[in-house]
Amino acid sequence: xxxxxxxxxxxxxxxxxxxxxxxxxxxxxxxxxxxxxxxxxxxxxxxxxxxxxxxxxxxxxxxxxxxxxxxxxxxxxxxxxxxxxxxxxxxxxxxxxxxxxxxxxxxxxxxxxxxxxxxxxxxxxxxxxxxxxxxxxxxxxxxxxxxxxxxxxxxxxxxxxxxxxxxxxxxxxxxxxxxxxxxxxxxxxxxxxxxxxxxxxxxxxxxxxxxxxxxxxxxxxxxxxxxxxxxxxxxxxxxxxxxxxxxxxxx
Amino acid sequence: xxxxxxxxxxxxxxxxxxxxxxxxxxxxxxxxxxxxxxxxxxxxxxxxxxxxxxxxxxxxxxxxxxxxxxxxxxxxxxxxxxxxxxxxxxxxxxxxxxxxxxxxxxxxxxxxxxxxxxxxxxxxxxxxxxxxxxxxxxxxxxxxxxxxxxxxxxxxxxxxxxxxxxxxxxxxxxxxxxxxxxxxxxxxxxxxxxxxxxxxxxxxxxxxxxxxxxxxxxxxxxxxxxxxxxxxxxxxxxxxxxxxxxxxxxxxxxxxxxxxxxxxxxxxxxxxxxxxxxxxxxxxxxxxxxxxxxxxxxxxxxxxxxxxxxxxxxxxxxxxxxxxxxxxxxxxxxxxxxxxxxxxxxxxxxxxxxxxxxxxxxxxxxxxxxxxxxxxxxxxxxxxxx
Numbered sequence: 001x002x003x004x005x006x007x008x009x010x011x012x013x014x015x016x017x018x019x020x021x022x023x024x025x026x027x028x029x030x031x032x033x034x035x036x037x038x039x040x041x042x043x044x045x046x047x048x049x050x051x052x053x054x055x056x057x058x059x060x061x062x063x064x065x066x067x068x069x070x071x072x073x074x075x076x077x078x079x080x081x082x083x084x085x086x087x088x089x090x091x092x093x094x095x096x097x098x099x100x101x102x103x104x105x106x107x108x109x110x111x112x113x114x115x116x117x118x119x120x121x122x123x124x125x126x127x128x129x130x131x132x133x134x135x136x137x138x139x140x141x142x143x144x145x146x147x148x149x150x151x152x153x154x155x156x157x158x159x160x161x162x163x164x165x166x167x168x169x170x171x172x173x174x175x176x177x178x179x180x181x182x183x184x185x186x187x188x189x190x191x192x193x194x195x196x197x198x199x200x201x202x203x204x205x206x207x208x209x210x211x212x213x214x215x216x217x218x219x220x221x222x223x224x225x226x227x228x229x230x231x232x233x234x235x236x237x238x239x240x241x242x243x244x245x246x247x248x249x250x251x
Numbered sequence: 252x253x254x255x256x257x258x259x260x261x262x263x264x265x266x267x268x269x270x271x272x273x274x275x276x277x278x279x280x281x282x283x284x285x286x287x288x289x290x291x292x293x294x295x296x297x298x299x300x301x302x303x304x305x306x307x308x309x310x311x312x313x314x315x316x317x318x319x320x321x322x323x324x325x326x327x328x329x330x331x332x333x334x335x336x337x338x339x340x341x342x343x344x345x346x347x348x349x350x351x352x353x354x355x356x357x358x359x360x361x362x363x364x365x366x367x368x369x370x371x372x373x374x375x376x377x378x379x380x381x382x383x384x385x386x387x388x389x390x391x392x393x394x395x396x397x398x399x400x401x402x403x404x405x406x407x408x409x410x411x412x413x414x415x416x417x418x419x420x421x422x423x424x425x426x427x428x429x430x431x432x433x434x435x436x437x438x439x440x441x442x443x444x445x446x447x448x449x450x451x452x453x454x455x456x457x458x459x460x461x462x463x464x465x466x467x468x469x470x471x472x473x474x475x476x477x478x479x480x481x482x483x484x485x486x487x488x489x490x491x492x493x494x495x496x497x498x499x500x501x502x503x504x505x506x507x508x509x510x511x512x513x514x515x516x517x518x519x520x521x522x523x524x525x526x527x528x529x530x531x532x533x534x535x536x537x538x539x540x541x542x543x544x545x546x547x548x549x550x551x552x553x554x555x556x557x558x559x560x561x562x563x564x565x566x567x568x569x570x571x572x573x574x575x576x577x578x579x580x581x582x583x584x585x586x587x588x589x590x591x592x593x594x595x596x597x598x599x600x601x602x603x604x605x606x607x608x609x610x611x612x613x614x615x616x617x618x619x620x621x622x623x624x625x626x627x628x629x630x631x632x633x634x635x636x637x
Binding site for chain 2: 050071072073076077081082084088089090091092093097100101102104105106108109110111112113114115116117118119161165
């Protein structure tokens, strides 16, 4: 069953056609990778899912609801969480607070004035936040200020912030970009664990090692269109993909 | 250990604050500030700065128009005196409500922008209020003369309860206790303590956490399913209500409201108080308000005669030189002292006086072989040290 359906999506910036007639189906519970050379429109496509960009024509349907014309926070409340290419975290707050905030957002909705009772550092939300920090291996740093973390740790923190919301769909924009090999492998293992819990994931990634160790299905985007969509082993041998990526050289 | 949801250190902080406020007349008398006129200014501007800090310290939105709410509060309070009763309680309730309504309107519009554009919008609104008070709204504000009580005021509630002030201009009184002198201070002091308690609750609550998140990263908030604007607007309204209350209290202690209370310099003053004391800290803004009002009082009272006496030990030429030099910084020129002080603080203690206190404490705990690194992690965690 498809959880995210994209039909005939078009987006132009001035004269540049960033996306032309993109069709995509993301199956519930799958890990779907979107790959493609630089400038292929991967990030534009992702931005159309989350309300950052409004496509010119076409439709984006998540779990039966159209995602077009609604605010990013409303999309998140439907169950879509996103990890950014440059980690977006609350840099002045502690790691625990960083993960508790999405927890409150899930429990209390987009806006609630809960100004009288203090934040409970031992309540269910704090406990769940600690659990998520443990999952990403940051529980020993829970009292640190998030802005002081290394880049790799910031990414893992952002992942914990998404996971605490129990998202139905997790969007990851180059989750391992700029990471050392060891960190990349740790992240792959982490994402495998998450996928094991049945979270649907869409991963945009340059690193083929990451893509082929994770993805169950791969869509290849080139010049704004999907040129191939198949299982990883088939994509590996697809001549069109090799053409688009490497100008004909073998993968 | 928790009581009413607050942990022990917060209760200690609150009780300490309340004790210092109530014992103000004794504690501040050694530095020459133990008299009610000045103490009530500490309390009133403390409330003003506390509220401002909820907006600026937590959400990071720098408003340059908060004096408008202060002025609106004063006008409302004086009108309540004129129309209803000289009892201060209805006056401050209406002042708080009207301050909140004004800030809801101004905040709703101004919060469409962030950063410098937000500041400019609030400044423009405040200047508009200021100019309106002098021109079109003269029937309400009594223009340059300022809004005053008259013997012919209706005061319907006072009349209904048979309260007659005779042929003199009445002053505000709480069920027979005259709101001048120490009772006036204690009335403001109790309000300050209540406001401090509310602020403390907000700082420790999930709502306070959200306001800090607004300051930290609005983009992440949106993609986390949180609508940032109502959070910022609520903070704006709360701070507007605090300002309205402060304005109302100014009118309680001196039943007169003038438009100069709304001028941009007054808005700037609360910014200075908050930054000087430490934006985003609980106690900082109150300390900042106290320091500024204290210096204003001390330095502006100096005149040439006092200076001549102070330098009387020097030879005459030098004495005159020193008097001329110093007189730049006192009397009318005390703002120069304030400016110099502000520059020193911002350059050497970007976190305000509270950061200075924290550094002193760290120095002290370190030299006495204190807890070392564990301690610093602790301060990092409680993102809002008192």
